[in-house]
Amino acid sequence: MLEVKNIYKNFGSLKVLKGVTTHVEKGEVISIIGVSGSGKSTLLRCMNLLEVPTFGEVWMEGKLLTPVDPYLHPEVIEVSHTFKKLLAEGYSREEALKTIHANDLLKEKHSAEGPAYKALMKEIYDANHQDINEARRKMSMVFQQFNLFNNKTVLENVMFAPIETAKYNHVKDMKAAKAEIEERAYGLLKRIGLEEKAKAYPSTLSGGQKQRIAIIRSLAMNPDVMLFDEPTSALDPEMIGEVLDLMRKLAAAGMTMVIVTHEMGFAREVSDRILFVDEGYIKEEGTPDQIFRDPHDPRLRDFLSKVL
Amino acid sequence: MTITEILRSMWNIFVTYYIGQGLLLSGLGYTLALSAIAVVAGAVLGALLAIIKRSGFKPAIWVISAFVEILRGTPALLQLYIAYFLIPMMLGVPGMSPFTCVAIALSLNSAAYVSEIIRSGIEAVDKGQTEAARSLGLTSRTTMMKIVLPQAIKNILPALGNEFIMIIKETSLASTFFVGEMMTTYLTVRGLTFNALPTLLDIGIVYFVLTFSLSKLMGVFERRMKASA
Numbered sequence: 001m002l003e004v005k006n007i008y009k010n011f012g013s014l015k016v017l018k019g020v021t022t023h024v025e026k027g028e029v030i031s032i033i034g035v036s037g038s039g040k041s042t043l044l045r046c047m048n049l050l051e052v053p054t055f056g057e058v059w060m061e062g063k064l065l066t067p068v069d070p071y072l073h074p075e076v077i078e079v080s081h082t083f084k085k086l087l088a089e090g091y092s093r094e095e096a097l098k099t100i101h102a103n104d105l106l107k108e109k110h111s112a113e114g115p116a117y118k119a120l121m122k123e124i125y126d127a128n129h130q131d132i133n134e135a136r137r138k139m140s141m142v143f144q145q146f147n148l149f150n151n152k153t154v155l156e157n158v159m160f161a162p163i164e165t166a167k168y169n170h171v172k173d174m175k176a177a178k179a180e181i182e183e184r185a186y187g188l189l190k191r192i193g194l195e196e197k198a199k200a201y202p203s204t205l206s207g208g209q210k211q212r213i214a215i216i217r218s219l220a221m222n223p224d225v226m227l228f229d230e231p232t233s234a235l236d237p238e239m240i241g242e243v244l245d246l247m248r249k250l251a252a253a254g255m256t257m258v259i260v261t262h263e264m265g266f267a268r269e270v271s272d273r274i275l276f277v278d279e280g281y282i283k284e285e286g287t288p289d290q291i292f293r294d295p296h297d298p299r300l301r302d303f304l305s306k307v308l
Numbered sequence: 309m310t311i312t313e314i315l316r317s318m319w320n321i322f323v324t325y326y327i328g329q330g331l332l333l334s335g336l337g338y339t340l341a342l343s344a345i346a347v348v349a350g351a352v353l354g355a356l357l358a359i360i361k362r363s364g365f366k367p368a369i370w371v372i373s374a375f376v377e378i379l380r381g382t383p384a385l386l387q388l389y390i391a392y393f394l395i396p397m398m399l400g401v402p403g404m405s406p407f408t409c410v411a412i413a414l415s416l417n418s419a420a421y422v423s424e425i426i427r428s429g430i431e432a433v434d435k436g437q438t439e440a441a442r443s444l445g446l447t448s449r450t451t452m453m454k455i456v457l458p459q460a461i462k463n464i465l466p467a468l469g470n471e472f473i474m475i476i477k478e479t480s481l482a483s484t485f486f487v488g489e490m491m492t493t494y495l496t497v498r499g500l501t502f503n504a505l506p507t508l509l510d511i512g513i514v515y516f517v518l519t520f521s522l523s524k525l526m527g528v529f530e531r532r533m534k535a536s537a
Contacts, residue, residue, distance in 0.1 A: 050439055050442065136442070140443060147434070147440035148440070150434075151458045227443075
């Protein structure tokens with residue numbers, strides 16, 4: 001459903017992700033664990049392009065969200081000037097590909113690699129690309145700092161994105177659409193027992209309430225996948241339980257979820273798969289049992305000994 | 309001159325010239341007209357500059373930054389003098405009235421300050437608000453218009469009110485070109501009475517009453533706005 005292919009992310013000279021490849025299947029719950037600064041949040045934020053990867057591609061339901069990364073397409077490299085030059089210098093096809101990969105030899109400017117290269121890059125992009133705003137409507141995100149809209153009431157927070165989306169889609173009967181969205185929003189608020197807060201502003205709510213509302217704000221979009229960026233890290237300890245409970249229910253209902261978390265017990269309990277991200281790589285990946293009972297990577301062992 | 313003499317002169321001059329000859333009304337009229345033009349034109353132009361600057365088009369950003377820095381870094385009086393000669397020349401209108409020149413110059417000066425007020429007002433809105441909206445698939449335009457700007461307005465309006473008060477005071481510079489606002493009335497009255505100090509004190513009171521009541525009014529407005537979320 002969601003595919004991350006060889007993602008690199010640099011912030012200036014700081015290399016945060018150094019080639020990450022993974023995939024998320026429908027109905028899967030994936031936890032990403034690792035120390036602070038390991039790149040786990042950046043990886044999550046690259047999935048919906050809140051951070052645009054420096055290299056690599058992100059695919060959602062068979063649609064390309066990022067620009068085309070030529071290094072992932074040998075057929076593109078083979079029409080480049082750089083590749084032809086290497087062949088002329090006596091390299092074999094394999095050697096030339098390897099050299100180009102190892103040294104990032106392709107020119108950044110498409111036209112510098114010749115018209116065939118430029119045309120093929122455009123062809124791949126046009127055939128597969130999806131508008132990022134459209135894609136994001138199907139993979140909503142929950143943030144550490146909740147980020148409820150301060151200028152809107154709780155109900156408006158939940159209804160805002162669905163209503164704007166209906167407007168983008170030129171829905172004819174907006175009145176009926178709004179009524180439907182409002183009914184759904186109330187239903188979601190009822191589900192978390194906060195319907196009496198519908199008219200309240202976010203500033204009057206507790207952290208736990210804010211985060212649960214942020215979660216149903218995402219749910220209101222009927223997402224195919226939900227991304228959670230340390231959803232309980234900014235909460236007082238007594239409020240963590242209510243948020244994790246809601247997430248457990250979502251997981252049990254079959255929602256596809258990717259969760260960056262420091263809650264090891266929770267990750268172990270709900271995850272189908274756990275990714276250990278460290279120093280910009282996925283150092284180890286497996287079922288909760290494999291990760292917690294039989295960790296191989298020494299850095300993972302060290303990490304687990306500190307957090308468990 | 310004793311204090312009582314000064315006070316008596318202040319009263320006499322105020323009654324005879326400011327009320328009797330209508331200098332208060334005309335002076336205040338020109339002051340408020342100049343300020344209102346400068347603040348409104350400045351706000352519109354300033355907003356435009358801030359928007360263009362946020363668009364990220366490099367050459368435009370350089371030009372605007374230079375404009376803002378120069379106008380903020382040179383005396384307003386100097387700018388009025390330069391505008392007085394330059395604007396009629398550039399627009400090809402040789403007989404342009406001093407009022408028009410001063411109004412344009414003050415508007416440009418105000419635009420430089422307002423664009424900075426708007427920029428910092430927008431930047432003061434938590435980045436998480438934008439990220440949340442964008443992560444829900446909303447366009448940058450919707451995010452700006454319906455999430456960021458409504459919150460930025462709360463930072464911008466009070467600062468814009470202060471800018472209005474600053475401009476009211478700055479319009480006094482227009483007296484250099486005898487435009488007719490409050491400070492020009494001082495030159496007029498002094499020429500008739502040869503009594504400078506009481507006239508200046510009269511005008512001081514008028515300016516103070518004007519700016520003080522405006523800032524109180526804005527205080528009320530601000531508290532209301534805070535109460536509404």
